[in-house]
Amino acid sequence: MTGTDVGAQGTGRRGLLAGRWIEHWDPEDPGFWQRTGRSVANRNLWASIFVEHVGFSVWTLWSVFVLFMGPEYGVDAAGKFFLGATATLVGALLRVPYTFAVARFGGRNWTVISGLLLLVPTVAAAFVLRPGTPYATFVVMAALGGFGGGNFASSMTNINTFFPEARKGGALGLNAGGGNLGVAVIQLVALLAIAVAGAAHPTLLLAVYIPLIVVCSVCAALFMDNLTSVRNDTGAFALAVTDKHTSIMSLLYIGTFGSFIGYSFAFGLVLQAQFGRTPLQAAAVTFIGPLLGSLARPLGGRMADRAGxxxxxxxxxxxxAASTLLCILASAANSLALFTTGFIGLFVLSGVGNGSTYKMIPAIFRRQALERIAGGAPERVTLLRARRISGAAIGLISAVGALGGLLINLAFRQSFSATNSGAPAFWTFLAFYLACTVVTVAVYLRGPVIVHTGHQQVALARV
Structure with a gap:
């Protein structure tokens, strides 16, 4: 075993308290990757997925709780949409400091901490989730659920650094898709709870998830590692913020992930408010969309690896845009079957788009690096810089993109308050998806970039 391989195994500083630190990490080196890199990266990936999965469940906990909140709670449809918007907003805002935390504490260490923080919203909810509780308290509880939303940014930033460029799409797709599945799973658990005990016992969900939070945090402590190459790398965030592609990709990610998380919070409420579904009837359908959307995310990443x-x-x-139009037509015809088909289609497509947009982010910064290398910049330093910036950009883009979930819930809230229908909100979403299509084509589908260096021309592939 070579000296660098020893570093990859993390035999330097190890232990549950001191952390597990890897001094050398070069996934672009084929020999390094085959000898030790792949096994270490995959081990970190699966432990990361577990914590992120539970985090997503906690983040969307209030999308399930509102289905249990009958008339005795005194909260109307607009108030319930606001609870979802609150959880979405806090989760989105927390993604920025969570991204910084990977560089400050180490990916493994922060995953353990962020996992244990999920105990705060779940334990607190167990004491207040009952009729007669003031609405303001429910808003605070929904805000605490935002702890689960922050996990995604730190997890994706961390996993991005473990894999080589050619495998990032699949790895990030699995990481995000496994996390997104937490939305569907908690809705399945809610369906089981309603079917077995009725809609009067929402805290049964907490009896499942509080122990699960402890288990996933322990797994992160046992099986994950920190990379010294990303510690104290806050300079990369300043570079990512000022790069125009961070802003452009944030817009596109609002359209993909923002749609996924926003619809995850809103689907059951829309079925109840617009089509008069009972809690059991709504819960029997709502898990299907997040489930298929989560499974589609790795597919989107792999499709992007192959087709761009x-x-x-x-x-x-x-x-x-086509699926949104179907929802509009179904609303006008009051067709539950057609509406459900269109809405689930939006989940699946947002999952595919989540995978493809995340593949674009490291590819964009790598292409910028190759342009600089073709112009005479040192290869190793330039490529490392690109990995640093793309990791920071992933966290920042995920934070802004999650705000799309806030906008969707606010749009539905206004739409139902004004017209008692979701149709006006869907018209807004349709226009936005068409705008995102134009931006993607205009900025990223103009053809290969030709770089002139000396007497040569170097063609760089599209992202």
Missing amino acids: GARVTTWTFLAM
Whole structure:
């Protein structure tokens, strides 16, 4: 075993309290990757997925709790949409400090901490979730659920650093898709709870998730590692903030992930408010969309690895516009079957788009690095810089993108308050998806970039 391989195994500083630190990490080196890199990266990936999965469940906990909140709670449909919007907003805002935390504390260490923080919203909810509790208290509890939303940014930032460029799409797709599945799973658990005990016992969900939080945090402590190459790397965030592609990709991610998380919070409420579904009837359907959307995310990443992220993203936005139009037509015809088909289609397509947009982010910064290398910049330093910036950009983009979930819930809240229908909100979403299509084509599908260096021309592939 070589000296660098010893570093990859993390035999330096190890232990549950001191942390597990890897001094050398070079996934782009084929020999390093085959000898030790792949096994270490995969071990970190699966432990990360577990914590992120539970985090998503906790984040969307109030999308389930509102289904249990009957007339005795005194909260109308608009108030319930606001609870979902509150959880979404706090989760989105927390993604920025959570991204910084990976560089400050180490990916493994922060995953353990962020996992244990999920005990705060779950234990607190167990004491207040009952009729007669003031609405303001429910808003605070929904805000605490935002702890689960922050996990995604730190998890994706961390996992991005473990895998080589050619495998990032699949790895990030699995990481995010496994996390997104937490939305569907908690809705399945809620369906089981309602079917067995009725809608009067929402705290049964907490009896499942509080122990699960402890288990996933322990797994992160046992099986994950920190990389010294990303510690104290706050300079990368300043570079990511000032790069125009961070802003552009944030807009596109609002359209994909923002749609996924926003619809995850809103689907059951829309079925109840617009089609008069009971809690059991709504819960029997709501898990299908997040489930299929989560499973589609790794597919979107792998499709982007093969066909290019921008191309997959473009077609995805066009298809999302078509599904939105189907929801509008179904609302006008009061067709529950057609509406459900269109809404689930939006989940699936947003999942595909989540995978393809995340593949685009490291590809964009790598292409910028190759342009600099073709112009004479040192290869190793330039590529490392690109990995640093793309990791920071992933966290920042995930934070802004999650705000799309806030906008969707606010749009539905206003739509139902004004017209008692979700149709006006869907018209807004349709226009936005078409705008995202135009942006993707204009910025990222213009053809290969030709770089001139000396007497040579170097063609860089599209993202």
